[in-house]
Structures are given as structure tokens and as C-alpha cells.
Amino acid sequence: MHKFWRSAKQCLFAGAALICLTVVSYRLHLNLATTGFLYVIVVVLLSRLGDFVSAIVASIVATLCLVYLAPPNSSFRVDDPLNVVAIAAFVVTSVTIARLVSLVRKQADDALSSVSRKVVEAEERERRRLAGELHEDIGQRLTLLSLEVERRKTDLPNPGTPSGMDPLQKEILEILTDVKALAHELYSPRLDYLGIAAVMSSFCQEFGERKNVMIDFTSDGLPSFIPPEIALCLFRVLQETLHNAVQHSGTRQFDAKLWSTLDEIHLRVTDCGVGFNFEKATKAGGLGLNRMQERLKLVKGKISIDSPPLGGTTVHARVPVGFGTDSIQVVG
Amino acid sequence: MVVEDFLPFRDFVCNELAKLPALQVICKVSDGLEAVRKAKELQPDLILLDIGLPTLNGMSAAQEILQIAPESKIIFVTQESSPDVVHEALTLGARGYVVKTRARVDLRVAVQAVLEGRQFVSDGIAGFR
Numbered sequence: 001m002h003k004f005w006r007s008a009k010q011c012l013f014a015g016a017a018l019i020c021l022t023v024v025s026y027r028l029h030l031n032l033a034t035t036g037f038l039y040v041i042v043v044v045l046l047s048r049l050g051d052f053v054s055a056i057v058a059s060i061v062a063t064l065c066l067v068y069l070a071p072p073n074s075s076f077r078v079d080d081p082l083n084v085v086a087i088a089a090f091v092v093t094s095v096t097i098a099r100l101v102s103l104v105r106k107q108a109d110d111a112l113s114s115v116s117r118k119v120v121e122a123e124e125r126e127r128r129r130l131a132g133e134l135h136e137d138i139g140q141r142l143t144l145l146s147l148e149v150e151r152r153k154t155d156l157p158n159p160g161t162p163s164g165m166d167p168l169q170k171e172i173l174e175i176l177t178d179v180k181a182l183a184h185e186l187y188s189p190r191l192d193y194l195g196i197a198a199v200m201s202s203f204c205q206e207f208g209e210r211k212n213v214m215i216d217f218t219s220d221g222l223p224s225f226i227p228p229e230i231a232l233c234l235f236r237v238l239q240e241t242l243h244n245a246v247q248h249s250g251t252r253q254f255d256a257k258l259w260s261t262l263d264e265i266h267l268r269v270t271d272c273g274v275g276f277n278f279e280k281a282t283k284a285g286g287l288g289l290n291r292m293q294e295r296l297k298l299v300k301g302k303i304s305i306d307s308p309p310l311g312g313t314t315v316h317a318r319v320p321v322g323f324g325t326d327s328i329q330v331v332g
Numbered sequence: 333m334v335v336e337d338f339l340p341f342r343d344f345v346c347n348e349l350a351k352l353p354a355l356q357v358i359c360k361v362s363d364g365l366e367a368v369r370k371a372k373e374l375q376p377d378l379i380l381l382d383i384g385l386p387t388l389n390g391m392s393a394a395q396e397i398l399q400i401a402p403e404s405k406i407i408f409v410t411q412e413s414s415p416d417v418v419h420e421a422l423t424l425g426a427r428g429y430v431v432k433t434r435a436r437v438d439l440r441v442a443v444q445a446v447l448e449g450r451q452f453v454s455d456g457i458a459g460f461r
Contacts, residue, residue: 135384135411136338136384137338139411140340140341140411140432143341143432143435144341144344147433147435151436173433189383189384190417192389192391193383193389193391193392194416198416199416201416202414202416
């Protein structure tokens with residue numbers, strides 16, 4: 001429906017542009033060839049900015065303008081077979097150009113989307129690899145080190161009494177906690193076996209403890225199965241949003257809610273902080289907003305950000321479920 | 333049966349189990365799919381299972397093992413200490429849950445408790461014991 005209205009708007013815009021052009025041609029006494037050439041430029045511009053349907057409509061309107069509205073001294077007389085051929089040539093040329101431009105645009109969009117997908121896949125692969133190294137190698141070695149310290153504590157003359165080993169073991173366990181938290185932030189294997197709500201809840205709790213902020217996470221009415229690529233995408237949006245919020249909002253209280261409607265899953269993160277200028281932040285490429293948008297695009301999702309000055313920030317991501325998504329392949 | 337992909341820790345687990353004379357380690361494997369295959373073949377009494385495993389994570393492996401070897405008792409021995417993970421593990425049908433950092437104290441206690449038909453969860457996990 002949204003697409004239909006966009007096309008309708010473009011058609012109206014094209015019609016208005018062509019009529020204005022006709023008036024200008026009339027006033028300036030331009031000849032038929034120049035007027036026709038200007039019409040073709042309008043059709044090309046519209047194909048570049050709009051969609052194929054609106055470009056075709058513009059071609060037809062341009063033809064009608066040529067036949068009936070162009071300066072009377074240069075209008076076609078449609079009873080002349082040669083003029084009919086010229087009109088047909090104009091229609092074929094403008095439709096072909098519209099088609100070609102729309103094809104090139106589609107290919108460029110596909111290429112961009114393919115690059116985005118590859119970047120996201122590569123990023124996820126690398127995150128997974130680093131998380132694996134941290135969790136399965138460094139984490140395990142620290143665990144063994146802690147167990148070894150514990151063994152040596154029992155070898156001491158008075159086992160069970162406080163010793164110099166205690167702060168050492170405490171330090172090792174603290175490093176281990178940080179390493180595990182970092183690994184989970186890079187890639188949480190819990191996504192493979194816990195539901196997205198439980199993973200988000202754990203993340204909010206761990207992240208809140210680490211950053212010394214309060215994050216109230218709630219979830220409601222989620223379907224029993226959420227495709228992994230959607231779960232991962234929403235999890236990344238939550239991470240990015242909370243990082244931004246903690247860093248820029250100036251407040252220490254945040255709310256995150258995950259819920260589903262009939263055909264969409266929603267994630268909303270709100271704070272009561274100072275807000276930020278969305279346009280400025282997007283143009284500056286900061287805050288990871290572009291990355292969130294690109295990620296959501298890959299699962300046909302959308303993000304909206306409401307952040308009036310000093311009025312807090314609400315980030316709302318929604319992803320359709322039940323319709324085919326272009327899954328992100330991450331091979332570990 | 334011991335399922336652990338980090339070999340030094342697997343050795344540690346086996347050494348701890350060797351201190352229990354009633355037990356014999358009949359198989360050591362390092363990935364989830366192999367664990368399922370061996371569980372089906374050997375029907376072990378007790379399986380010590382890590383969660384972060386290659387090819388198939390410990391949770392999914394446990395689910396499959398409990399279908400094909402329903403008599404096997406599973407104890408998770410893992411770095412995960414999140415209450416959600418522990419809850420999920422016990423819901424799946426695991427009899428015990430040992431956090432690796434507490435393995436020196438808890439492992440043998442957990443094994444004995446589970447073999448006696450009791451449930452065991454390491455201390456320090458919010459909401460459990």
C-alpha cells in the first residue's frame with residue numbers, strides 16, 4: 001500500500017513537471033525536437049528517482065503533451081502517418097530509457113544489498129571466531145588456573161584459613177568474568193539454545209552490572225520459534241542501542257521491551273536522557289545507526305528513532321516474521 | 333562418558349573421576365555429534381557434558397541423547413553460570429549442573445549425588461539452592 005502511494009505521488013509529480021515544461025516551451029516558443037528532448041530528460045530523471053511504473057506513466061503523459069499541449073505551431077498532427085511514427089518512436093525511446101534506468105538502479109541496489117550482506121556475514125564470522133577464542137581458549141585456561149590455585153590452597157599448612165592465594169584467585173575469577181562477558185557480547189552461543197528473550201534478558205542484566213546502570217527488560221507474547229537471523233539482528237540492535245544510550249543519554253535508567261504482534265516482532269529501547277539529532281548522527285555515520293539500518297534491511301525490518309531535545313530517546317525496531325527473509329549465512 | 337573439547341580440562345575431569353573407584357570412564361569425546369553417536373552405542377550410566385562444543389552444542393546434544401539413551405544421567409560441566417542456562421539445562425532433563433570454576437569442589441559431589449538419584453547445582457547461581 002505504501003509503495004502504491006509512493007508511485008502515485010511520483011506520477012503526480014511527473015505530470016506536474018511535464019505540464020510546467022509544456023508551459024515553458026510554449027512561452028519560449030521552443031521547437032518540437034527541443035520540447036521532446038526536455039520531456040525525455042524528465043522521464044530519465046523520474047526513472048532515476050522513482051520506480052518503473054511512474055516512469056512509464058510519465059512517458060505516456062509526455063506523449064500526450066507532445067500531441068496535444070506542446071506549442072501549437074510545433075504540435076504533431078496525428079492524422080499524418082509520419083507523425084504517428086515519430087510519436088511511436090518517442091514512446092519506445094522513453095519507455096526503453098525508463099526500463100534501462102530502472103534495471104540499472106535495481107542492479108545497483110542488489111549489489112549494495114549483497115555487499116551489506118557480505119559485510120554483516122564477515123563481521124558475524126569474525127565475532128564468532130573471536131568469541132570462541134576468548135571463551136573456549138582463554139576462558140578455559142583461566143578456569144584451570146583458578147582450579148590450580150584452589151588445589152595449591154589445600155596444600156598450604158593451614159588449608160581453609162585466609163591466605164595470599166585468595167586475592168589471586170579472586171583476581172583470576174574477575175578477569176574470567178570480564179572475558180566471558182566480552183565473549184558473549186561478541187557472539188552469544190546462548191542464542192543457539194535459549195530463546196531470544198532469555199538471551200536479551202541475560203545481556204541486559206550483565207551489561208547493566210558492567211556499566212552500573214539499570215536496564216528493565218520485559219518480553220511479551222513471542223512466538224515459539226523466531227528465525228535465527230531475525231533473533232541475531234534484534235540482539236545486535238539491542239546491543240548497539242544500549243551502548244549508544246549508556247554513552248550519550250546522560251541517564252542511568254533504561255527500558256527495553258520485546259514483543260510480537262500478528263506478523264511482526266518489535267524491539268523498543270527507551271531512555272529519559274538528553275536525546276540526540278538523528279539526521280546529524282546518521283550523516284556523521286556515528287552511533288552505529290547506519291549499521292543497524294543495514295542489518296534490519298537484510299531481514300526486511302525497519303527502525304524508527306524518536307529523540308526530541310531533552311525528551312529522551314525511543315528506538316523502535318520491527319521485523320516481519322512469517323514472510324521469507326534473506327537469511328544471513330554465518331559459517332563458524 | 334566425558335564430553336569436553338578443551339583437552340586440559342577433559343584431563344582434569346578424568347583425573348577427578350579417577351578418584352571415585354566405583355566409576356570407570358568408558359569414552360572421551362570432544363564434539364556434540366560424536367557424543368550423541370557414542371551415547372547411542374555405549375548407553376553410559378553417566379555423561380559429563382560441556383555446553384560449548386563443536387558441531388552440536390551441549391544442550392542440543394543432551395536433548396538427542398536423552399531420546400536415544402534415556403537411562404543415561406547427564407551432568408553439565410560448563411563455564412556458563414547464567415540462571416537461564418541452568419534452568420534450561422534442568423528443564424531438558426539434566427540431573428546435575430557444575431560450573432567449571434567450582435569443579436574441584438563440586439564435581440565429585442555432583443557425580444555422587446546424581447548417581448544416588450539427587451539433583452545437583454553448583455553454588456552461587458542465583459535462584460538455585
